[in-house]
Amino acid sequence: MIDAVTLAWAVAALLFFLSLWPSDGTPARRQRNTAAAGIALLSAAAVYGMDFINMPEIVGALVIGAALGLLMAREWPYHRLFVLMTGFAGLAGSAAICAAAAVWLNPYAFGLIDQGSDGIATRHMVMLVMTMSTGAVACGAAFVALIGRGVSSAALLALAIGMAGWSAAALAFLLQNIGMVAAGGLAGAGGAVLALRLWGRARGRGIADTGRGP
Structure with missing residues (x-):
């Protein structure tokens, strides 16, 4: 029997996928609203699945983060937001590394050593390599992107x-955190698809043009 949290993750992933799927007849506003609905559903599922002891801290962090994000989006000029978002993306990658x-240096603390083995299992090592590489x-x-600031930034x-x-998803898969796997996977898919579309647009072609003639 599928529980409510797993079902919410699946629906959120579907909504996010639909928002990224290229379609000539779908308005951009509808795609953004679909993505926002998926993110809201995923956030609600994550909060619902948390321990109620930490609920005040979680809700407080969500409120503060949303307020700061809204303030910066409304008041800050675009070039500052670009630098801020790029810095956050780099810090997220550094945090995953x-x-x-830390997991590699102390695998016993994270339960990555199989019984009767002296080293990290191969499947866990693959996830560690994926986390560090991504x-x-x-x-x-x-x-x-910060030093170039060109068309492809x-x-x-x-x-x-x-x-x-993707790095967060690989690390979460290693630590068996399904909620973080879903969130990281959605962020990874969204970023990858958007990057392909932007590079395609710079060349006069996008994902939606794949398979069409020049």
């Missing part, structure tokens, strides 16, 4: 966000 390094790509893309920012999301 540091977390993976986190490194996120840091590199964010750094290049927006695509590099999207790539950094996507790689940071």
Whole structure:
């Protein structure tokens, strides 16, 4: 029997996927609203699945973060928001690398050593390598976007966000945190698709044009 939290994650993933699916007849506002609905549903499922002991801290962080985000989106000029978002994407990649390094240095604390084995299992090592590699790509893309500030900077920012999301998803899969896997996977998919669309637009072609003639 599927519980409510798992069902909410599945519906949120479907909504987010639909918002990213290229369609000539779908208004951009509807796609944004669909993505916002998926994010809201995913956030609600994450809060619902948390321990009620930490609920005040979680709700407080959500309120403060939403208020600051709304204030910056309304008042800050675009170039400052770009720098801020790029920095956050790079920091997210760095955080994933540091977390993976901590897991690698002390695997016993995270239960990554199989019974009768002296080292980290191969499946866990694969997830660690994926976490570190995607986190490194996120840091590199964010750094290049900050120093380049060219036409492809927006695509590099999207790539950094996507790689940071994939890095978080790989780390969450390693630690068996299903909620974080869903959130990181959605961020990774969204960033990757947006980066491809931006690079395609810079070349006069987008994902929706794939398979069409020149």
